[in-house]
Amino acid sequence: MIRLTFFICSLIFSITQACYGLEVTFRPSATVEGVSVSLADVADFDVQSDLSQALGSQIISPSPPPGQEILIQTGNLRQYLAGTLSIPASVEWNGPETIRIHRKGTTVGPEKIQSIIAEFLQKRRKDLPEAEIHFKPASLPLPFILPSGNLTWEVVPSNPGILSSTSISLIFSVDGHVRKNIAIAGHIEALAPVAVAATSIQRGDIMTLEHIQVLPRNIAENSSPCLDPGDIIGKKINRNIKEGSVIERTWVDTPPMVARGQMVKILLNKGAMHLATTGIANMNGTKDQVIRVQNINSKKLIYCRVTAPGIVEVQL
Numbered sequence: 001m002i003r004l005t006f007f008i009c010s011l012i013f014s015i016t017q018a019c020y021g022l023e024v025t026f027r028p029s030a031t032v033e034g035v036s037v038s039l040a041d042v043a044d045f046d047v048q049s050d051l052s053q054a055l056g057s058q059i060i061s062p063s064p065p066p067g068q069e070i071l072i073q074t075g076n077l078r079q080y081l082a083g084t085l086s087i088p089a090s091v092e093w094n095g096p097e098t099i100r101i102h103r104k105g106t107t108v109g110p111e112k113i114q115s116i117i118a119e120f121l122q123k124r125r126k127d128l129p130e131a132e133i134h135f136k137p138a139s140l141p142l143p144f145i146l147p148s149g150n151l152t153w154e155v156v157p158s159n160p161g162i163l164s165s166t167s168i169s170l171i172f173s174v175d176g177h178v179r180k181n182i183a184i185a186g187h188i189e190a191l192a193p194v195a196v197a198a199t200s201i202q203r204g205d206i207m208t209l210e211h212i213q214v215l216p217r218n219i220a221e222n223s224s225p226c227l228d229p230g231d232i233i234g235k236k237i238n239r240n241i242k243e244g245s246v247i248e249r250t251w252v253d254t255p256p257m258v259a260r261g262q263m264v265k266i267l268l269n270k271g272a273m274h275l276a277t278t279g280i281a282n283m284n285g286t287k288d289q290v291i292r293v294q295n296i297n298s299k300k301l302i303y304c305r306v307t308a309p310g311i312v313e314v315q316l
Contacts (some may be wrong), residue, residue: 008046011164022051022088024093026074033104033148037061039081042072042099066105067145071098105145109174113140113184117168120155124162130227131192131219135168139187147172163188163220188220194246195226201241207232208301209251217246224249256284257309264293268305279304279312302315 030042040056043065060077063156064070094177117135121128152173157165165188172180198213205211212229219225226232226247235252258264258281268275278296285291285306293312295302304312 004201005157009104022047022049022055022090023094024043024052024095026099027076028096028098029100029102031102032103033064035063035147037063037072037101042101043095051091055081055085055087063103065145066103066147068121069100069102071100075126080084098302099131101166104148105217106148106151106174107143107145108180109143110140113170116170116197117184120168121162125310128162129192129219129225130189131190133163133188134187136189140184141182144174144180146179147174151178152176163190189218190220191216192219192227193217194219197243197245197247200243203236203237205217205239206236207235207237209233212247220244222248230246245258254286256286257306258285258291258312260284262310263303266293266295266302266314267311267312267314270316281312285312 001036014020024039024048025044027042027044030037033070036059038056039060043260044058045052045056045182052105058081060080061070061072074093074095077099107248114137120136121133125133126308154171156169156171158167158169159165167183167185169183171178171179172182193214194217196215196309197218198211201211210231214229216226219315226249229245231249231254232247237251237253238253239251241251260281260283264279264281266277266279268277279293279302280296282294282301284290287306287308290303290305291312292301294301303315305315307313
């Protein structure tokens, strides 16, 4: 009989605790990451139960923008919950009158932006000339804050050739969703030692070492700057060049290895067969260019590849 009485008392006590013994204590401040604030983000529960779990899951406010704060009055919050939920009157509410809620975020400032662009240029080195390459912004955006999460970005120069770009766009995504898109005006600076005209050069002149000095210059605005003076020495200039100008490779003509009307040696190499004869070039030709050559013996026109000055090879 005593055991039965004890069991009944224990059962009644446990039911009473399960139904009524919940105490909710608001915190003075809280930090969130998502787009909304739940009661569990800003309050503690003295016991874990179905009631505390359900209350904790209630959305009580949108989150502030990333990096910013909002204030919530707990009195207003209690009235809101009481008006929308059937909360037992015995639930006890404690804590401050005001809760300060801060939302986490990732700050992106000028230093980060410059490092992103520098990293992009470094990865594209194989597509760019040998030079010291930097992006010079006209101005940088003020720091901004993005939501917390996996931050990624895409860099898009205004010109696919990169060097002639007048702006660079950055597209920032968090957890795969685009959150910020900015365009930064500026220019690319590519410093490299190049061939510069040491004096004025006239069209038709043959390029010599006296015409050239090698100086560091920004080659971003040049289409085909000459990085190796040896590539243009001995070649004919096809335009007037002012002193101090960066010399473009297209400003010189490469003399043909074979001239039209020139007597040439024709070679035929196939396996173990090696034959040679003579012919007359029907057109000018530079190295590896295929030209027409007339065989002196047969008088036939054949196609040959220029391999060296005065020497061509039959194309089979």
